[in-house]
Amino acid sequence: MGRIVREGMLVRLRAADESDLDFILASEAEPENARYIIPDSRVYHQDTLDSPAAIHFIVERKDDGKAIGFLVATGRNSPDHEQYWRRVVINERGKGYGKEAMNLLMAWAFEDAGAHRGWLDCKDYNDRALHVYESLGLRREGLLRETILVNGKYENLVVLGILEDEWRERNKGK
Numbered sequence: 001m002g003r004i005v006r007e008g009m010l011v012r013l014r015a016a017d018e019s020d021l022d023f024i025l026a027s028e029a030e031p032e033n034a035r036y037i038i039p040d041s042r043v044y045h046q047d048t049l050d051s052p053a054a055i056h057f058i059v060e061r062k063d064d065g066k067a068i069g070f071l072v073a074t075g076r077n078s079p080d081h082e083q084y085w086r087r088v089v090i091n092e093r094g095k096g097y098g099k100e101a102m103n104l105l106m107a108w109a110f111e112d113a114g115a116h117r118g119w120l121d122c123k124d125y126n127d128r129a130l131h132v133y134e135s136l137g138l139r140r141e142g143l144l145r146e147t148i149l150v151n152g153k154y155e156n157l158v159v160l161g162i163l164e165d166e167w168r169e170r171n172k173g174k
Contacts, residue, residue: 016056119161
């Protein structure tokens with residue numbers, strides 16, 4: 001088991017390791033998750049578990065330690081101090097776990113990893129995720145029209161981002 005990186009009221013983030021690969025792949029393949037992402041290969045996940053460029057975090061419930069999702073942050077070695085939050089997968093929805101996990105990821109990025117900017121993309125019809133991201137202060141920065149081909153149909157991605165000073169301002173006094 002990897003080290004605990006951040007803890008909130010409901011969940012904690014821990015660095016993923018090889019023993020988490022099956023969970024990560026199964027989470028990506030879960031139909032409700034697969035609808036909103038393009039799953040990666042085992043090799044990709046294995047190569048980027050904890051590399052100089054990327055890190056995987058397992059999201060665990062604090063009360064029982066059960067893994068309920070995972071996050072992937074890339075850009076750890078970016079000379080521009082920019083992180084791409086490449087994957088956000090939460091298997092238990094509607095309980096506040098995803099929002100808290102994202103908040104913990106942002107705290108890690110800005111306070112521990114020295115990021116200046118964090119960003120992600122989201123399918124334009126993933127209303128639940130867009131609501132969560134915007135409620136955390138991420139701003140819509142653009143729309144990539146018909147940028148990915150999924151099952152023979154082109155889909156749009158919304159790009160959202162947040163700067164370190166915006167995140168700090170939102171979290172002042174917390």
